[in-house]
Amino acid sequence: MKQRIFLYLFIFSSLIALYFYASGSNQVGSMRERVDSLKEETKTLKDSLKSTKLQLMDMQYFSLENNDDAMVYYDDLDLENPARYIADKLLETNEQKGDNPLVPYEGMESDFKINKIKVLNHKWIIADFSDGKFWGEILIRYELKDDLGVDFTLIDHLLYRQSNY
Structure with a gap:
C-alpha cells in the first residue's frame, strides 16, 4: 500500500x-x-x-538664434535675447490706434495687426498680420541702433484672398 x-x-x-x-x-x-x-x-x-x-x-535654419554670423552684430549690445527684443519692438507698433503702420492695407473687418513674427537674421523679419478675417504677410528690414531703438522698413507684402470656407 x-x-x-x-x-x-x-x-x-x-x-x-x-x-x-x-x-x-x-x-x-x-x-x-x-x-x-x-x-x-x-x-x-x-x-x-x-x-x-x-x-x-x-x-530653425532661418532664425537669428541659430545664425552665429548674424549674432556677432549684437555682441557690443547688452541684450540677452536680441530676437525677442526686436520682436517685442515690432509688436509695440500694434499699440497705435488703427491699422499697424507697417501693414500697407486698410483693415476690412477691423484693424490689421501683426500676429506672428520670425526674426530671420540681423536685417530681416517676416511677420503675419490679420484683421480677424483677412490675413497676409510682410517682409520687413530692420536696423537696431546703438541706443537700442529699432527702425523698421517694409520691403514687401502680400494679402491672401479670402477662402470660401
Whole structure:
C-alpha cells in the first residue's frame, strides 16, 4: 500500500512539474515576443525622433538664434535675447490706434495687426498680420541702433484672398 501511495505521489508530482515546465515555457515565449515587439517599437520611435529633429533643424535654419554670423552684430549690445527684443519692438507698433503702420492695407473687418513674427537674421523679419478675417504677410528690414531703438522698413507684402470656407 505504501508503494502505491509513493507511486501516486510520484506521478502527481511529475504531472505538477510538467505543468509548471509547460506553463513557464509558454510564459517565456510570450515574454520574448513582447520584448521583440517593444524593441521594434523603440526602433520606430527612435527613427521618428531622428526625423523630427531633422525637421526641427530645417525649420530653425532661418532664425537669428541659430545664425552665429548674424549674432556677432549684437555682441557690443547688452541684450540677452536680441530676437525677442526686436520682436517685442515690432509688436509695440500694434499699440497705435488703427491699422499697424507697417501693414500697407486698410483693415476690412477691423484693424490689421501683426500676429506672428520670425526674426530671420540681423536685417530681416517676416511677420503675419490679420484683421480677424483677412490675413497676409510682410517682409520687413530692420536696423537696431546703438541706443537700442529699432527702425523698421517694409520691403514687401502680400494679402491672401479670402477662402470660401
